[in-house]
Amino acid sequence: QVQLVESGGGSVQAGGSLRLSCTHSGDVYSSDCMGWFRQVPGKEREGVAGIHFGSNRTTYADSVKGRFTVSRDNAETVYLQMNDLKPEDTAMYSCALENPCWGKIRLTTAEYNYWGQGTQVTVSS
Numbered sequence: 248q249v250q251l252v253e254s255g256g257g258s259v260q261a262g263g264s265l266r267l268s269c270t271h272s273g274d275v276y277s278s279d280c281m282g283w284f285r286q287v288p289g290k291e292r293e294g295v296a297g298i299h300f301g302s303n304r305t306t307y308a309d310s311v312k313g314r315f316t317v318s319r320d321n322a323e324t325v326y327l328q329m330n331d332l333k334p335e336d337t338a339m340y341s342c343a344l345e346n347p348c349w350g351k352i353r354l355t356t357a358e359y360n361y362w363g364q365g366t367q368v369t370v371s372s
Contacts, residue, residue, distance in 0.1 A: 249273035249361040251342050256366030259332055263370070267327040269342030269363060275323075277301035280348030282359060283317060283327045285338035285368075293338075294354025296327060306352045311336075332370045341365040 255267040269281065282297040295308045296317040305317050316328040325342060343359035353359075 249275060249344055249346070251344060251361055251363035253340065253342055253363045253366040256340060256368045258369040258371065261333055261370055261372050263332050264328070264330045265332065265368060267329065267340055267342075267366060267368070269325045269327075271323050271325070271342075271344065274346075275300070275344065276346065278347035278349070280345045280352050281317075281319070281325045282343050282345070282352070282354060283315075283325075283340060284343060284354075284356065285336075285340045286365075287338045292341075292356050294356070295340075297352040297354055298325060299348065299350060299352050302350075304352065306354065308354055329368070332368075334370050334372045337368060337370050339365040339367050 250272045252270045286292040295311045298305045298317045314331045319325040342363045344361040345359045
């Protein structure tokens with residue numbers, strides 16, 4: 248069993264930065280991948296970034312490439328550093344775990360087994 252807990256959301260002005268954290272506990276292995284997703288009411292959940300635990304390879308959606316960075320420490324936390332935030336980045340952000348991911352980092356939701364509760368990010372213009 249795996250538990251995921253996000254933190255770090257908040258309200259910022261456009262151009263500002265936030266760092267989200269996802270702390271995981273339970274059976275997590277180097278063969279797993281973690282993704283960051285976001286959702287606004289009335290829209291589908293969008294994958295924005297992902298990381299493979301074994302290799303630390305990362306992938307990003309075009310909408311955040313160059314602004315967001317996903318990383319992890321050697322313990323139990325994955326981070327999403329968000330810079331140059333825009334009003335369109337406003338959403339509920341969630342982390343999710345796919346175990347195992349077979350070396351392929353996906354930004355689609357169907358493959359992810361575990362989800363956190365989410366943390367709200369609001370960017371004002």
